[in-house]
Amino acid sequence: MENKEWQREQERLDRVREKMKARMAELEPQVAGLQDQASEMKKRFWDEVTVNTNTDEEYIETFYTIRQQAVLLSERERTHQVLTREWQGLNRLYPSPYFGRVDFAEEGQGNIESVYVGVSAFVDDDGLTFLVYDWRSPIAGLYYDYPPGPAGYDTPVGRIDGELTHKRQYQIREGELVSLFDAGVTIGDELLQRMLAKGADAQMRSIVATIQREQNAIIRDEQSRLLVVQGAAGSGKTSAALQRVAYLLYRHRETLRADQIVLFSPNPIFNSYVSTVLPELGEDNMQQTTWQEYLDYWLRDTLVPEHPFDQMEYGLTAHAEPGYAARQQGMAFKSSEAYMHDLQRYAAWLGAEGLAFVPIALHGRELITAEQMQTQLDRYDTGMRLSYRLDHLRQWLLEELTRLERRARGSSWVRKEMDALDPEVYAEAFGELHKDKEAFDLAERYAAVREQQGGPRRGDEADFDFAEREEAWLSRRIAKEHFKPLRKAVRELAFVDVPAMYARLFEDEAGYIRRTGAAALPQLWAEVCRQTAAQLARKALFYEDATPYLYFKELIEGVRTNSEVRHVFVDEGQDYSPFQYAYMHKLFPRARMTVLGDFGQAIFTQTTRLDATDSPLARLFGAEDTRVIRLERSYRSTREIVAFTKALQPEAAGVVPFDRSGPQPQLIRLADASARAARILADIAALQREGHPSIAVITKTAAESREAYEVLRSQDGLRPRLIAKDSSELGEGLVVLPVYLAKGIEFDAVLIYDASADTFRPADDPKLLYTACTRAMHRLLLYATGEWTPAVAAMAQT
Numbered sequence: 009m010e011n012k013e014w015q016r017e018q019e020r021l022d023r024v025r026e027k028m029k030a031r032m033a034e035l036e037p038q039v040a041g042l043q044d045q046a047s048e049m050k051k052r053f054w055d056e057v058t059v060n061t062n063t064d065e066e067y068i069e070t071f072y073t074i075r076q077q078a079v080l081l082s083e084r085e086r087t088h089q090v091l092t093r094e095w096q097g098l099n100r101l102y103p104s105p106y107f108g109r110v111d112f113a114e115e116g117q118g119n120i121e122s123v124y125v126g127v128s129a130f131v132d133d134d135g136l137t138f139l140v141y142d143w144r145s146p147i148a149g150l151y152y153d154y155p156p157g158p159a160g161y162d163t164p165v166g167r168i169d170g171e172l173t174h175k176r177q178y179q180i181r182e183g184e185l186v187s188l189f190d191a192g193v194t195i196g197d198e199l200l201q202r203m204l205a206k207g208a209d210a211q212m213r214s215i216v217a218t219i220q221r222e223q224n225a226i227i228r229d230e231q232s233r234l235l236v237v238q239g240a241a242g243s244g245k246t247s248a249a250l251q252r253v254a255y256l257l258y259r260h261r262e263t264l265r266a267d268q269i270v271l272f273s274p275n276p277i278f279n280s281y282v283s284t285v286l287p288e289l290g291e292d293n294m295q296q297t298t299w300q301e302y303l304d305y306w307l308r309d310t311l312v313p314e315h316p317f318d319q320m321e322y323g324l325t326a327h328a329e330p331g332y333a334a335r336q337q338g339m340a341f342k343s344s345e346a347y348m349h350d351l352q353r354y355a356a357w358l359g360a361e362g363l364a365f366v367p368i369a370l371h372g373r374e375l376i377t378a379e380q381m382q383t384q385l386d387r388y389d390t391g392m393r394l395s396y397r398l399d400h401l402r403q404w405l406l407e408e409l410t411r412l413e414r415r416a417r418g419s420s421w422v423r424k425e426m427d428a429l430d431p432e433v434y435a436e437a438f439g440e441l442h443k444d445k446e447a448f449d450l451a452e453r454y455a456a457v458r459e460q461q462g463g464p465r466r467g468d469e470a471d472f473d474f475a476e477r478e479e480a481w482l483s484r485r486i487a488k489e490h491f492k493p494l495r496k497a498v499r500e501l502a503f504v505d506v507p508a509m510y511a512r513l514f515e516d517e518a519g520y521i522r523r524t525g526a527a528a529l530p531q532l533w534a535e536v537c538r539q540t541a542a543q544l545a546r547k548a549l550f551y552e553d554a555t556p557y558l559y560f561k562e563l564i565e566g567v568r569t570n571s572e573v574r575h576v577f578v579d580e581g582q583d584y585s586p587f588q589y590a591y592m593h594k595l596f597p598r599a600r601m602t603v604l605g606d607f608g609q610a611i612f613t614q615t616t617r618l619d620a621t622d623s624p625l626a627r628l629f630g631a632e633d634t635r636v637i638r639l640e641r642s643y644r645s646t647r648e649i650v651a652f653t654k655a656l657q658p659e660a661a662g663v664v665p666f667d668r669s670g671p672q673p674q675l676i677r678l679a680d681a682s683a684r685a686a687r688i689l690a691d692i693a694a695l696q697r698e699g700h701p702s703i704a705v706i707t708k709t710a711a712e713s714r715e716a717y718e719v720l721r722s723q724d725g726l727r728p729r730l731i732a733k734d735s736s737e738l739g740e741g742l743v744v745l746p747v748y749l750a751k752g753i754e755f756d757a758v759l760i761y762d763a764s765a766d767t768f769r770p771a772d773d774p775k776l777l778y779t780a781c782t783r784a785m786h787r788l789l790l791y792a793t794g795e796w797t798p799a800v801a802a803m804a805q806t
């Protein structure tokens with residue numbers, strides 16, 4: 009019976025593939041042909057059009073031929089796009105047309121439909137029968153959401169209920185049925201087992217065949233303006249986010265483009281790690297960026313922000329340096345909502361009391377002073393928003409510059425410059441004026457004709473003194489050249505001295521309190537003020553100041569917005585401050601947000617607890633428009649590794665491992681560094697022999713990474729790669745990296761280079777070691793040369 013069933017499925021598979029092959033053969037010449045036709049048409053576009061604009065009729069005719077040609081061309085291109093998409097979809101499907109099937113008896117229909125689900129759709133020749141459904145279609149939701157029994161799905165025209173009578177999963181390779189599972193209670197435990205047993209890849213994989221119900225809820229959510237996912241390490245947050253992008257692009261194909269979706273990732277390595285998932289699913293990649301890139305872009309030419317990983321390193325290594333405690337307090341406070349409110353009050357204070365301006369100067373002489381600007385600003389209604397008043401001021405300044413420029417034409421410095429001009433410039437002036445002269449001649453002719461026809465003649469038209477005009481032309485040009493950068497700077501609001509105003513806030517603690525009305529400040533705030541001021545004096549910004557600074561700048565100058573972007577995804581969302589969220593929300597006013605994170609892995613100082621009801625995130629869109637989903641099941645690591653990591657971190661108490669077993673994590677204590685080096689080398693060799701090519705040696709700091717790297721490099725044939733803050737790719741094989749660069753990534757085996765109390769100090773946040781250990785899929789090994797860090801020591805004894 010089973011064999012018969014297998015055979016039946018293989019026969020269906022063969023039939024579907026035959027049809028696919030036929031369709032591909034049919035499409036191939038069309039796709040190629042249309043492509044040729046379109047590019048040929050583009051080449052010949054102007055040949056087909058006779059451009060003739062002598063008379064009105066000819067002009068109109070030309071206009072219509074161009075339009076006709078353009079319509080034809082874009083139609084060809086559209087047809088070509090549609091056919092190419094189908095052809096590409098078939099190419100993707102052909103080796104493995106589907107991975108799942110549900111049999112569904114729709115209520116009141118009396119028949120059972122077998123719904124086969126694959127990475128894209130394939131329709132029979134009749135144009136109606138779906139031989140394969142796209143995994144994102146409404147009916148395919150049944151496959152992810154229900155075990156056999158009562159089931160239903162939502163369609164754009166309402167809900168359809170019925171009975172799911174059967175559910176099956178397939179593994180198909182190059183058209184051959186490799187395995188077949190009849191699912192019972194949950195989908196895919198079998199298939200999921202197989203998927204999860206595989207080794208780690210240098211690139212993330214798509215999970216469409218085994219999406220779990222709770223993940224499907226994330227992927228298909230269309231109601232919430234803010235979707236927050238708090239999920240354990242390895243619970244599939246990033247995977248769900250990427251499949252969600254693919255889903256949205258499918259659902260809104262007509263209105264949403266991939267470049268209208270932005271993903272904020274923790275670092276460039278992560279960017280490259282996830283960059284193949286969408287193309288694998290036949291979709292274009294969304295825009296990927298890091299917050300650091302954003303800061304660099306917006307702060308360019310003004311202040312240099314500290315790199316977030318340098319801030320991280322400081323936090324991890326500088327305990328003994330003077331000012332460390334104050335800096336830590338500063339970091340924490342400057343990423344809080346309290347500081348955000350302080351800045352709001354400070355901006356209001358400035359609006360009333362006066363701003364700082366950069367005077368507009370030319371050749372060392374002030375043309376418009378800061379005082380003049382303030383006086384002008386005070387003339388505008390103070391009830392108006394500050395940014396509007398600044399807009400008015402900008403307009404006034406541009407007009408002033410026009411006036412001053414005109415006046416400058418007759419000034420002595422312009423004359424001096426004119427005298428020193430190269431002969432070529434005079435030649436150019438001559439040429440230009442000659443052109444003018446032609447225009448003048450034309451005007452003269454026109455005036456003569458008009459006169460002949462009895463119209464009056466204006467007296468000044470023949471008044472043409474060439475030398476005078478040449479001089480006027482040159483002085484105009486010189487003045488214009490000098491004023492041009494001033495105008496540009498005014499347009500960009502460079503006359504508003506935001507750095508000075510931000511620095512003024514840190515003059516001293518009493519001033520801070522007076523200007524912001526702050527009620528409570530960290531104990532060492534006076535020192536924080538000193539540190540911040542010193543940094544600003546160097547034209548630099550601490551990382552903790554960078555986003556608040558931009559936020560403050562926008563409070564003063566008004567908000568920049570990008571209304572093109574429709575969806576913003578934030579991965580590792582626990583590592584963003586309320587400032588960053590407020591800023592993002594303003595920057596992308598038309599975008600819905602999906603924020604994914606795990607508070608258990610919040611290792612930066614700027615953190616936001618994502619799922620708390622009083623989270624600043626929840627206030628961003630309001631409770632009505634916010635949905636929080638929690639994922640507790642962890643798919644990455646074996647049961648043994650999950651049990652171990654849960655004990656490291658109280659936040660992880662609720663994590664449920666997926667039922668996959670492996671060796672216990674190993675705790676290896678050694679006498680000294682050279683014994684550790686020898687042991688690590690032996691362990692790596694053994695892991696590679698066992699078939700675990702993707703191995704990471706994870707350290708706490710960058711300096712420690714370099715040390716470990718040197719140890720490994722000395723061994724012939726190992727070829728480890730050191731990942732540092734500027735690395736942009738993970739690559740394959742053995743890597744050495746600090747924990748904060750391993751965020752979001754996974755490896756077959758993880759070796760914690762030094763889990764001693766000297767490195768992971770009792771005062772450190774346990775989240776650091778937790779984040780490092782949860783990168784492991786199959787094997788976890790921890791080393792120490794001294795005492796274990798307390799969390800590990802507790803387990804070493806049991």
Ligand SMILES: Nc1ncnc2c1ncn2[C@@H]1O[C@H](COP(=O)(O)OP(=O)(O)OP(=O)(O)O)[C@@H](O)[C@H]1O
Nearest residue numbers: 215218219220241242243244245246247643644752
């Ligand atoms: N439904 C699923 N089917 C198959 N594999 C899955 C599924 N969900 C998650 N995984 C796998 O589990 C691993 C972890 O997934 P992912 O990286 O998306 O988790 P995460 O929640 O973002 O983790 P972290 O918080 O540690 O960054 C990946 O290998 C992913 O392929």
